[in-house]
Amino acid sequence: MASAAFSLPSTLPTLSSTLSKSPKLSLPLHSLSVPSNSPAFSLSFSQIFSGVSRFHPAQKQLGSRALASPTGMASDKRVFDSGEDLAVSLAKYTADLSDHFANKRGAFTVVLSGGSLIKCLRKLVEPPYVDSIDWSKWHVFWVDERVVPKDHVDSNYKLAHDGFLSQVPILPGHVYAINDALSAEGAAEDYETCLKHLVNTKVVDVSAASGFPKFDLMLLGMGPDGHVASLFPGHPLLNENQKWVTFIKDSPKPPPERITFSFPVINSSAYIALVVPGASKADAVYTALGGGSSQNAETLPVQRVAPEGVLTWFLDKDAASKL
Numbered sequence: 001m002a003s004a005a006f007s008l009p010s011t012l013p014t015l016s017s018t019l020s021k022s023p024k025l026s027l028p029l030h031s032l033s034v035p036s037n038s039p040a041f042s043l044s045f046s047q048i049f050s051g052v053s054r055f056h057p058a059q060k061q062l063g064s065r066a067l068a069s070p071t072g073m074a075s076d077k078r079v080f081d082s083g084e085d086l087a088v089s090l091a092k093y094t095a096d097l098s099d100h101f102a103n104k105r106g107a108f109t110v111v112l113s114g115g116s117l118i119k120c121l122r123k124l125v126e127p128p129y130v131d132s133i134d135w136s137k138w139h140v141f142w143v144d145e146r147v148v149p150k151d152h153v154d155s156n157y158k159l160a161h162d163g164f165l166s167q168v169p170i171l172p173g174h175v176y177a178i179n180d181a182l183s184a185e186g187a188a189e190d191y192e193t194c195l196k197h198l199v200n201t202k203v204v205d206v207s208a209a210s211g212f213p214k215f216d217l218m219l220l221g222m223g224p225d226g227h228v229a230s231l232f233p234g235h236p237l238l239n240e241n242q243k244w245v246t247f248i249k250d251s252p253k254p255p256p257e258r259i260t261f262s263f264p265v266i267n268s269s270a271y272i273a274l275v276v277p278g279a280s281k282a283d284a285v286y287t288a289l290g291g292g293s294s295q296n297a298e299t300l301p302v303q304r305v306a307p308e309g310v311l312t313w314f315l316d317k318d319a320a321s322k323l
């Protein structure tokens with residue numbers, strides 16, 4: 001993808017500034033609220049999507065099978081023989097969910113990670129999706145963010161802006177970046193406060209089961225150590241069960257200061273895609289999906305990903321090489 005020359009606007013939107021300008025959605029409230037027992041949520045992944053038959057013909061899918069999650073909810077694993085095939089499938093999956101939630105609730109709340117995920121979304125900025133998706137319904141969040149200025153090379157906002165958001169017509173007021181003028185603690189509190197406002201105004205759904213925000217689609221990457229978001233192996237933040245958004249100042253992956261959604265928020269999602277390419281992830285993938293952990297081994301953070309809704313793994317053949 002040729003990346004257009006990009007200069008960051010002098011005034012970058014923050015979650016707080018966005019909210020102060022963003023009007024409430026004008027749709028009736030009932031059309032925005034999707035109860036957890038609605039038909040859409042009781043359908044299995046294969047009922048909503050027709051699986052392999054809906055894959056792009058050019059896509060070489062090596063395998064897809066249903067897995068049992070710790071919650072008993074079926075999850076799905078897709079393995080592709082190239083990053084290109086993975087990107088094609090991920091674009092179709094995301095576009096289908098965008099249509100689904102835009103029709104059902106008049107909004108589509110999407111949560112991004114940093115890292116290689118953004119490159120994996122590259123097909124969304126190309127035809128047919130760049131033209132067919134109703135981008136005006138998208139509301140974009142980050143599952144974690146590094147506490148750096150938004151024009152810093154380590155910023156997940158900048159990564160997503162440069163590689164994705166600047167190339168599609170998502171409304172600037174629907175992009176919820178952190179307030180980078182605050183400390184890690186302050187930015188986490190600010191993000192949580194603003195999420196509460198978005199739940200109250202029905203932009204973000206809420207889980208009837210957990211009371212935590214229920215995002216429509218969470219797109220997660222995974223590190224070689226099995227971390228997701230900024231929830232790292234052995235860290236006390238793994239057990240955070242009150243806060244929606246918390247902070248870390250000793251991240252083993254640089255930079256050290258970050259904010260992150262907690263597991264209860266991650267696991268209240270309607271859909272989670274775990275997008276995991278690369279050989280460096282093969283051991284953690286095997287531990288999570290292949291029964292690779294011994295009795296004494298510590299549970300990897302990724303093994304705690306068990307959404308209320310549907311979990312789908314998008315793996316390339318290198319990440320799946322030990323399965």
Ligand SMILES: O=C(O)[C@H](O)[C@@H](O)[C@H](O)[C@H](O)COP(=O)(O)O
Pocket residue numbers: 113114115116117144145146156220221222223224227228229230253
């Ligand atoms: O900001 C971050 O660091 C992330 O959100 C992090 O959780 C990332 O998703 C994984 O580390 C995978 O990153 P890669 O896909 O680049 O390996």
